[in-house]
Amino acid sequence: GAHRCAMEPELITHFDFSEATAGATTTTTTSIAGDNHHEGSDTRRRICNGCDRPINVCLCNTIPKEPISTCTQVVILHHPHEHRHKLATVPVLSKCISSCQTLIGRRLRLGHSPLLDCLHNAALENPNQPFRTIYLFPGTDLSPSMEISKWKSSFNDACVRNCVLIAFDGTWKHAKEMVHASLPFLSKFATRVSLDYDVGIDGGTIFDSDLILRKEPFSGCMSTMEAVARALRVLEPNGVEIEDTLVDILRAMVRFQACHLKPMKPRPKLLKKGKQDEKKNERTEVCG
Template sequence: MEAGEELLNLDFVEFPYEDSGSVGKRVCAGVCGRPVSVCLCDKMPLEPMSTSTRIVILHHPHEQRHKLSTVPVLLKCLRNCQTLIGRRLKFGSSAVLDSLYSDAVQNPSLTHRAIFLFPGSDSMPSIEVDQWRSSLVDGSMNNYVMIVFDGTWKHAKEMVSASLPFLSKFATRVCLKYDVEVDGGCIFDSELILRKEPFGGCMSTMEAVARALRVLEPAGIELENRLVHILKEMVRLQACHLNPMKPRPKLLKKKMEGKDKTQLTA
């Protein structure tokens, strides 16, 4: 908590929490709106933090009810952040993106102020966001629009592919550092990972936005630190409610046990 901030007076109410799949869980009526057992109010900013970067998140429909989604928390942390529910971006999805699309169509030489955050592919490589920022002719330019895709790795790839005909007209594909040759981490070996990641460098939407804002915003380091601090607490609380992983018995051992039983009854 920063100096000058007042302590929150938390009240709690009985409310059905849809993400958990059960009804009647006590949910915090404070800033975070999460179940009491995983309340983040003491870590959250009292007011959403302002950014010059506008963040547009395409939120896969399946993620709306996922209890480990970081998007609901991110929306409460950042003022200039909006979410769109769907599987692809197209003209008509967002007034902000429609405006960028129309401007780019009328003037193809216009410098792109929009980026979409996703690892590159052979057919469409990406540039690391800090390199993209350094390559801009007008180094003082701000008011970027950053587009992020929120879903499982499989869903996110499908969302990006379906959105490319629209996005390619006005947005540049950027990424954070990643390595497809390295296995991704999980909640048991990282304080920032909520779900198993497919390869090294993959991260939650909240962490990805935090890392990108560090590069894009004048006060990026402070924004990153605040968001990462909240995410760490979110992961810590979730880890407290997980059972230790039990090693699965080897199939060979089961087969041997089955043979022994057969011999005994013979």
């Protein structure tokens, strides 16, 4: 089975995610119903059945009625903490593209995903076979990365059309830990790639900076959904259209989030200390 997986790309193209979900969350064609919802204990937190988001920030009008079909198989390692984060973009991304598998965990390993197991075993049996699996993460001196456009140009279109894209979803700290822990497994069959950069703009990405849902540790960071969208732009025949669709959805998320931001309130201890300082200053002025 592993040998055939390496030699027959169509086996990867038609890989059945529905049978490869041991311990994983997988997307299937989802019926989007924007007016359906179920209520929690707080009626203000009614949840839409279509996008699984609170009704007041429902995205069903922007999510495609049918998931986008891609030649690229997308696999996302979703950190357990992100799985519970209300601003996580992966749950929305998984509703937007059909060939997307989400794995909950802190590292990729043998036995985690039948698809990745197949690719891993095939690479061991055929060590001279070029890797058609890539994982998206910036390079380091010890583990350099290749720009994704250069990686694509090293293959013919048929090979790229059957590639597997792996992304890591977590905070910057968690993502680095996840990649490091996954390297013993990943290095056997996957190439490390990064998004293209424009070195003329202080080393920043060439992409928009208005798609941030939460504070990032430094310039150039982006959400998992945006990173996958930028990668699919390069990998897919209709990549520009796919990227535009995903970015529009992400912009809607950012817009909703901005509308529902609560004004910052000082912490009680700091507030109390501030009042004490004011009274102290008043007493000083009176005595003076």
